[in-house]
Amino acid sequence: MIQASGLHKSYGETVALDGVDLHVREGEIYGVLGRSGAGKSTLLRCVNLLERPGRGTVTVAGQELTALRSGELNHARRRIGMIHQHFALLSSRTVAANVAFPLEVMGVARAERERRVAELLDLVGLGGRGGDRPHQLSGGQKQRVGIARALAGDPAVLLSDEATSALDPATTRSILDLLKRLNAELGLTILLITHEMNVVKSVCDSVAIMAGGRIEESGSIAGLIRTPGSRLTREIFPLPEPAPAGSVTLTFTGDPQRPVVSEVVREFDVEVSILGGSIEDLAGGAVGRLRVALTGEAAPALAYLRERGLLVEVAR
Structure with a gap:
């Protein structure tokens, strides 16, 4: 759905x-994870060509955006919706008018705009709040308005630029749950930018660091969880580094109750x-990481664990 190749951008x-x-x-x-200055927001703006890359191509829904002229690009x-970090709502407009704004730009008739706005506000849990002004809403409600506005044009792709970074933990969870529901019900492809590992753990199917x-x-x-030396795995399951020589780190998916040690x-x-470990609930299910020291004939035991689908990494 989104293909970016060889993107270069300099300021x-x-x-x-x-x-x-x-x-x-x-x-x-799909989550793009990184610290401030990593380039992730620039990447997002290059996907919808709000920033044009110096080199490289961007294709969305089978259409190469970098080859389009201005009118064609608009x-x-x-087909691309955008959710902003700080909501970007127009304070002079009501909630309904904010959601309707892109439909006005597209030239949609008034009756159809009103029908679509009501439908979208119901979808994001704000039915009956169309007459409110942005200052009457909480941060989470403002972001729901932003999401409704992003969906107004019936996009195939939704871009999220740190959409939860200004929200408290409980509100963040509610917004992430909403995005998961929209992904499932509408078949939306979602590309989200974040510096929060919890966002990746909660909703993402794939990730780029x-x-x-x-x-x-x-x-x-x-796939990354099962990859030896994965940075994602180390960050989700932080264990003391460096690992003691000869210690074994086991990564397992599926049933976390399985008594592999016994x-x-x-x-x-x-x-x-047992030297350390933890279990996390990721979007795809439970995953555990355990660091142990084995005394005795370790090689057959490690082979046994590998045969049962565990990732086994021995510290040198």
Whole structure:
């Protein structure tokens, strides 16, 4: 659904994007994670060409945006909705008028605008609040208005630029739940920018980790969890570093209640000391990471764990 290839973008001597490739599949929620200055917001603005890359191509829904002229590009952008960090609502307009604004620009007739606005406000949980002004709303409600406005043009792709960073934890969860529901019910492809690992853990199917204008790691959450040395896994499950030489880190998905340690102790002549670990509920299910020290004949025990689908990493 979104394909960016070889994106470069500089501001004077500052390189914001340095050869970025990005592939977002149709219908998935894809997170771009990184600290401030990593280049993630520039990448997002290049996806809808609010910023034009110095080099590279951007294709959305099968249409190469970087090859379009101004008028064609404006029409293509109707297929891309945008949620802003600080809501970007017009204080002089009511909630309903804010949601209607893109429909007015598109020339939609008044009766159809009113029908569509009412439908969207119901969808985001603000039915009956169309006559309110933005100052009468909480932060979470303002962001719901922003989401309704982003959906006004019936987009195929929704871009979210740090949409929850200005919200408290409980409101953040409610907005993320709304995005998950919209993804499921409308088949929306969602590309979201965030510096919060909890956002990635809660809703994302895939992720790219950015630093210094480059993507350091990307792929599905499930695939990266099973990849030796994955930075994502280390950040989701922080364990003391460096790992003691000879210690073993086990990463497992599926049933977190499975007694893998006791199985190994029963089946093999080893003793197991637990050095640390945790279990997290990710969007795709429960994942655990456990660091242990094995005493005795460890090789057969480790082979046994690998055969049962665990990722086994031995510290050198």
